[in-house]
Amino acid sequence: MSCDSVQERISPLLDHQLVSAEREDVSAHLQSCASCSARLQALESLRAALQGMNQAPIPPALAMRLRVIASHERWRQLSSISVSVRLRCWGDRAELVFENLMRPLALPFAGGLLSALLLFGMLVPNLSFQHNFHDDLQLAFSSDPDGRLVESLPGEGSPTWLWTRDSVRLEPANAISSRDETVLELTIDEYGRVADYSVSQGQLTPEMQSLILWSRFTPGTLNGKKASGKVSVVFHRHHHVRG
Amino acid sequence: MRVPVATAILDLNPDYSAGTELDDQRLIELLRVGDERAYEELLTRFQQPVYTLSLRLLNDEGEASDVVQEVFLKVFRNIGHFRGQSSLKTWIYRITVNEAHNARRWFFRHRRREVELDTDPYRTRGWREAIPDNTRSPFEVAFDHEQAGIIQAALDRINPVFRSAVVLRDITDLSYEDIAEILGVSLGTVKSRILRGREALREELKGDLKGRLPLRLIARTAE
Numbered sequence: 001m002s003c004d005s006v007q008e009r010i011s012p013l014l015d016h017q018l019v020s021a022e023r024e025d026v027s028a029h030l031q032s033c034a035s036c037s038a039r040l041q042a043l044e045s046l047r048a049a050l051q052g053m054n055q056a057p058i059p060p061a062l063a064m065r066l067r068v069i070a071s072h073e074r075w076r077q078l079s080s081i082s083v084s085v086r087l088r089c090w091g092d093r094a095e096l097v098f099e100n101l102m103r104p105l106a107l108p109f110a111g112g113l114l115s116a117l118l119l120f121g122m123l124v125p126n127l128s129f130q131h132n133f134h135d136d137l138q139l140a141f142s143s144d145p146d147g148r149l150v151e152s153l154p155g156e157g158s159p160t161w162l163w164t165r166d167s168v169r170l171e172p173a174n175a176i177s178s179r180d181e182t183v184l185e186l187t188i189d190e191y192g193r194v195a196d197y198s199v200s201q202g203q204l205t206p207e208m209q210s211l212i213l214w215s216r217f218t219p220g221t222l223n224g225k226k227a228s229g230k231v232s233v234v235f236h237r238h239h240h241v242r243g
Numbered sequence: 244m245r246v247p248v249a250t251a252i253l254d255l256n257p258d259y260s261a262g263t264e265l266d267d268q269r270l271i272e273l274l275r276v277g278d279e280r281a282y283e284e285l286l287t288r289f290q291q292p293v294y295t296l297s298l299r300l301l302n303d304e305g306e307a308s309d310v311v312q313e314v315f316l317k318v319f320r321n322i323g324h325f326r327g328q329s330s331l332k333t334w335i336y337r338i339t340v341n342e343a344h345n346a347r348r349w350f351f352r353h354r355r356r357e358v359e360l361d362t363d364p365y366r367t368r369g370w371r372e373a374i375p376d377n378t379r380s381p382f383e384v385a386f387d388h389e390q391a392g393i394i395q396a397a398l399d400r401i402n403p404v405f406r407s408a409v410v411l412r413d414i415t416d417l418s419y420e421d422i423a424e425i426l427g428v429s430l431g432t433v434k435s436r437i438l439r440g441r442e443a444l445r446e447e448l449k450g451d452l453k454g455r456l457p458l459r460l461i462a463r464t465a466e
């Protein structure tokens with residue numbers, strides 16, 4: 001075997017990519033050729049040095065940002081699932097505790113701060129990834145969605161009474177709401193859509209479900225940017241035509 | 244009293260004990276239903292190798308961090324479309340290589356020029372500072388931080404096509420088969436890219452290191 005063809009095979013030799021006959025030929029040549037065996041040593045050293053370069057620990061700030069991204073993306077995922085599941089299980093009896101889904105990831109490290117960040121990232125999807133989180137946390141000027149219904153969106157499967165009549169509406173809940181009112185806590189995403197909801201008081205009817213699913217609100221803000229947030233609303237049925 | 248309305252999501256959330264590593268299929272299913280532990284597991288498994296890969300391909304911590312965020316965003320958003328035609332691992336690395344490639348193109352167009360005219364950390368820093376004294380063993384030297392900088396700079400100068408192959412093989416430690424899948428090329432092509440990449444690196448380092456480093460990167464009796 002010529003030196004050229006041996007040197008072509010040193011790299012695959014290092015990776016155990018040669019068939020045994022080839023390997024034997026190359027080994028035999030290496031035993032007797034100083035130039036080729038020096039090349040082998042050079043490539044072995046290079047490879048060892050490269051292998052040592054896999055130790056570049058991820059910056060902690062990046063690891064944290066990834067968790068904020070993850071919680072935000074998970075939140076999106078849940079919102080899309082829950083809306084479709086809800087549409088399927090129309091009028092089904094409520095079973096599950098939404099709070100469970102909102103519980104921050106229980107991580108063995110970094111405890112409270114990270115959990116707080118996770119929850120924060122979950123609720124505030126528009127958090128700019130370009131900035132330092134600590135700054136963002138300190139400078140978080142936020143406003144909740146105002147509970148004002150902006151529009152009810154016509155869409156496939158949405159009942160027509162939503163926009164043909166003025167008899168049902170959602171209004172911001174105040175501290176004193178009467179017993180017979182249904183009080184809902186809505187999570188409004190940054191686009192003003194209802195991302196999730198739970199019933200704080202009263203009974204949820206399919207009519208109400210329909211109303212909240214097809215409604216759009218004024219989103220809350222965080223540092224002047226639209227962000228998701230929670231709002232309490234009451235469901236009103238007006239017996240008169242204009243209220 | 245609070246009557247939560249939130250749906251049958253947990254019905255879709257099968258329980259599994261934390262601590263056991265999930266197989267790809269299971270992990271993907273759980274990501275699709277928004278299982279929080281699945282998100283954490285995906286990050287735990289891939290954040291480090293994805294970061295290292297990006298950093299070695301880009302040679303810039305800031306750029307690498309941006310790429311890593313972009314990669315995981317794409318992974319989370321597209322997990323619903325992932326059809327299992329490749330392994331989760333090769334899919335994620337393929338996204339990483341592509342993102343790094345895009346970032347690098349952008350980087351070169353917009354930023355690298357000024358950076359180079361100004362201060363390139365690896366090139367303006369004197370070689371002498373970077374070179375450890377000869378009392379240290381080559382082994383120690385090979386893993387020395389500065390040594391990594393030298394090799395990183397050499398990686399940076401070789402053809403990106405070869406660089407990706409060598410980094411995936413020697414730094415990320417993937418098989419030829421996985422690399423073929425990630426780069427979308429044949430095994431033969433992978434083999435030749437790795438070979439040529441290593442040779443190119445050796446050449447780069449030979450020029451730079453001649454007579455200065457104890458590391459035997461230069462074939463002593465060659466030439």
Ligand SMILES: [Zn+2]
Nearest residue numbers: 003033035036
């Ligand atoms: Zn020879």
Ligand SMILES: [Zn+2]
Nearest residue numbers: 076125126190
């Ligand atoms: Zn969002």
